[in-house]
Amino acid sequence: MKQLLVLSGKGGTGKTTIASAFIKLADAKAYADCDVDAPNLHLITEWNNEPEKTNYYGLPKAKINIEMCIECDQCRQNCRFDAIKLNKYYEIDTFACEGCGVCEYVCPAGAIIMEPAVAGELMLYFDGERAFSTAKLKMGSGTSGKLVAEVKNKMKSVKVDSDVAIIDGSPGIGCPVIASISGVDMVLIVAEPSISGISDMERIINTAMKFGTKMAICINKYDTNIENTKKIEKLCEERKLPFVGKIPFDSGAVKAINNGKTIVDIDCISGTAVKKVYQNTMNLLFE
Ligand SMILES: Nc1ncnc2c1ncn2[C@@H]1O[C@H](COP(=O)(O)OP(=O)(O)OP(=O)(O)O)[C@@H](O)[C@H]1O
Ligand code: SF4
Numbered sequence: 001m002k003q004l005l006v007l008s009g010k011g012g013t014g015k016t017t018i019a020s021a022f023i024k025l026a027d028a029k030a031y032a033d034c035d036v037d038a039p040n041l042h043l044i045t046e047w048n049n050e051p052e053k054t055n056y057y058g059l060p061k062a063k064i065n066i067e068m069c070i071e072c073d074q075c076r077q078n079c080r081f082d083a084i085k086l087n088k089y090y091e092i093d094t095f096a097c098e099g100c101g102v103c104e105y106v107c108p109a110g111a112i113i114m115e116p117a118v119a120g121e122l123m124l125y126f127d128g129e130r131a132f133s134t135a136k137l138k139m140g141s142g143t144s145g146k147l148v149a150e151v152k153n154k155m156k157s158v159k160v161d162s163d164v165a166i167i168d169g170s171p172g173i174g175c176p177v178i179a180s181i182s183g184v185d186m187v188l189i190v191a192e193p194s195i196s197g198i199s200d201m202e203r204i205i206n207t208a209m210k211f212g213t214k215m216a217i218c219i220n221k222y223d224t225n226i227e228n229t230k231k232i233e234k235l236c237e238e239r240k241l242p243f244v245g246k247i248p249f250d251s252g253a254v255k256a257i258n259n260g261k262t263i264v265d266i267d268c269i270s271g272t273a274v275k276k277v278y279q280n281t282m283n284l285l286f287e
Helices: 015-026 074-078 102-106 144-157 175-181 195-210 226-238 251-258 269-285
Strands: 002-007 030-033 052-057 061-064 084-086 090-092 112-115 118-126 131-137 164-168 186-191 214-220 243-247
Touching: 002 015, 002 175, 002 269, 015 030, 015 164, 015 186, 015 214, 015 251, 015 269, 030 144, 052 144, 061 090, 074 084, 074 102, 102 112, 118 144, 131 144, 144 164, 144 175, 175 195, 186 195, 186 269, 195 214, 195 226, 214 226, 214 269, 226 243, 243 269, 251 269
Parallel strands: 002 164, 002 186, 030 131, 030 164, 186 214, 214 243
Antiparallel strands: 052 118, 061 112, 084 090, 118 131
């Protein structure tokens, strides 16, 4: 099963819009939403059954047993994250605690232990034929890269008969994006013809290149700035990056997404354009 990851660098360029259209066009039986900070692919894909839910444990957090505490202040003085507060008793600010364990180490009374903490939830939808893996990171939790790796593992943990798996990535070039790139067969970059769109596109191209992963570029909302669209096409030519097509700005796309549909579920110009982008992308993926 070939894995295609949809990325963009900049947020809001249309990754989910395009990934969901690809899922429909490919009739993909395996797909995943790796945008764990703000997942939204589940809003467009149709599932009647409840997902299997699993807690995701991120960094451990310190816990103080106040009965054992002798109020020596060692933990507070040594915590470089300022996560220990003295109110009525010594308390842990769980948002600030990075789980380094120094407080447990310095406490002379053995009053502190490090406890696993729930940092999010993994959800696997599976009906025997199709699998959809997604997750939600808890507000203020880190280690999103590890959660992304688990989302992909969950998707692969069930057997489905599919040539292709479509993965919706997260914006940016940080940990969750890097975790999503590892092991995929190809990255489709959705560019937007704005100044920040071009700048972020170049950053994600450079990031993906470090992995040596096959890559293709498409432009969404291309007619919002024809000048910049030409710049992106030229850049692809200069850097010898396959350009797989462009999709116009379309009020039909907004209508489809707002109604929980993909752009290929309704008759609209972006839906027609994405079919060409899909065909070119699949030709590259399976070449
Ligand atoms: N071709 C288009 N024409 C008009 N609007 C579009 C088009 N493509 C996407 N949109 C709209 O742009 C918005 C962002 O799209 P989408 O959620 O697919 O982007 P994203 O890159 O996945 O965002 P995020 O960075 O939050 O993951 C949505 O409101 C969507 O309806
Ligand atoms: S180091 Fe241990 S004994 Fe000292 S204040 Fe902190 S919890 Fe209490």
